[in-house]
Amino acid sequence: MEESIKTRQWQLAHKPRHEPQLSGPEQTFKLAEVDLPEPKDDEVLLKLLSYSNDPAQRGWIDPDIPAERLYVPPVKIGQPMSAFGLAEVVESKSSKFSKGDTVTAPTGWTEYAIVKAGSCQPAKDLPSGLSKTHYLGALGLTGLTAYFGLTEVGQTTKDDVVVVSGAAGATGMMAVQIAKKIIGSKKVIGIAGTDEKCRWVEKLGADVCLNYKSKSFAEDLKKETPAPDGYASVFYDNVGGEILDLTLTRMGSGGRIIACGAISSYNTSAERTTGLKNWFEIIIMRLKAQGFIVLDYANKFGQAIELFNKSLQDGKLTLDESSETVVKTPFEDVPKTWLKLFEGSNQGKLVTQLV
């Protein structure tokens, strides 16, 4: 009998109704050490290099969302926290992968993981020495979410005035670039939380990016969407809350709201928001608001990734070190790094790099 592999993992200890807690009696996650069995046929043993940090993870541990209202199974108390990871294959019982390969996979917050080979995606070398962590973001589900949200849900075209909230975030920075440089929408307005982020979003291609923390934000948005010809026609919303409420009043007849996220309210109790006041705009302006999950378009992923690669070559998509906030993190601090998502401190994809 071979020796078993030990791994540390972060398990769910308490489902947070408000902010997840790093300590105290309602500490959200607890560190544990477990023995992993040997990988079986068609399984691989992975050593984790990095984790993807995603707002959606907050929903998987929310005590107020019934299991049947999640498209990903909720994390149970005592289970390792779910997460996507970039990892190295250290042992393979599958013909698909060899020792030394790099893959992305749903591994959870663990140092080592045993995963079915079928749920791993190869992470091949990228051109220009681009970090493979981009497979967790721009060139992975995050980028695909931006792409299918805009094209399939929003039916976005050259003729659209597109507003993107959370524009400096992982999904937002892709939505801005796809709308402006790939689709060619006539105007793209970003919304972000610092002037520095805003200038970066403009560098990525946005015609303008507005700081929602500025006192003149409501006026600024109004000025950029003059009635009636300059009204926004597409709103890619990652944020929800007050920014959504305000943007609803700046949308023209027949506008489409791509309801991607509501990070402003994920930690604000069971009630979740102070309340959206402008639902009425949906009625009078004939707006369409739609939620979606990227997995609905899985049969078109290959096509989209091909387009992304071509766009990288054509300069219609810019990815570099600035497109990620990579936080070097000892395993003990994995939850702490994840919480940065809700502080709005990351620019581009927030990646946990294990050290």
Add this chain to the structure above:
Amino acid sequence: MEESIKTRQWQLAHKPRHEPQLSGPEQTFKLAEVDLPEPKDDEVLLKLLSYSNDPAQRGWIDPDIPAERLYVPPVKIGQPMSAFGLAEVVESKSSKFSKGDTVTAPTGWTEYAIVKAGSCQPAKDLPSGLSKTHYLGALGLTGLTAYFGLTEVGQTTKDDVVVVSGAAGATGMMAVQIAKKIIGSKKVIGIAGTDEKCRWVEKLGADVCLNYKSKSFAEDLKKETPAPDGYASVFYDNVGGEILDLTLTRMGSGGRIIACGAISSYNTSAERTTGLKNWFEIIIMRLKAQGFIVLDYANKFGQAIELFNKSLQDGKLTLDESSETVVKTPFEDVPKTWLKLFEGSNQGKLVTQLV
């Protein structure tokens, strides 16, 4: 020179931010008497018989809705209040209509009106002695709104579980019947404000109708939409507010919200609502919420009216005296009758019959 015709009219005096006022310094409407000119070519002179009372009228006098956000021009101070009416032709300068004909037209709150013949619709005799006032509701724009909301916006089919709020109202009672008896949806759940209305809505064809004023309403709705197979898939919403908030939590993946109205909040100040708390459900359940105006489907009106007539004959559509609340009203009380809309006291279409 011929003698001019005098008419009384109700003009807009003050745009109400909250409840419209029948008296006092902020009285919403004022009674005036004006001289009408002679009808010109292609115009008709009408004597009003009845008015249609529509929640949408509230929007036309709201000080907080900019003109460019209304598909009908807002009423200006000093102008007669806009309204649809059923009227008799007393003089015609058009070959389309003769003296004595009955028509529906956008006349405003006036005793006599001069209107372009092109904006009048003939109101022919109905079978079984059905009152012509139904042309203002079930067999007019109200019924068409219910029909195109369900079919075009909601893409409603036999397989849907349909919830209709304001089910005893003019649009709701048509939505219930069209969903259950014309489309044949497998389950139709009405929501109304009294037990008496609920029993009437069930008589019209709803599988069940729930009283939202009942203490057990939230539980009742949950019981009628068991997770996950019994979840609602279509929500025809006339009401907005708390009923919308609750129903969002009972909708299954891919559900459609036909955003027709929000009468619960039309009089509740500039802020309009206490705030919708469950926007997040749109995201996690991939819901689609869409506003619309019936005029977008004008090219299909003839077809729909034909279907309504056939359905009346087949018993798939029931219209009788109970489908209207006709309020006999002296001209002095026209605004008072209109305000009943917001009390929720009418069953079916609220019609003002001038006496």
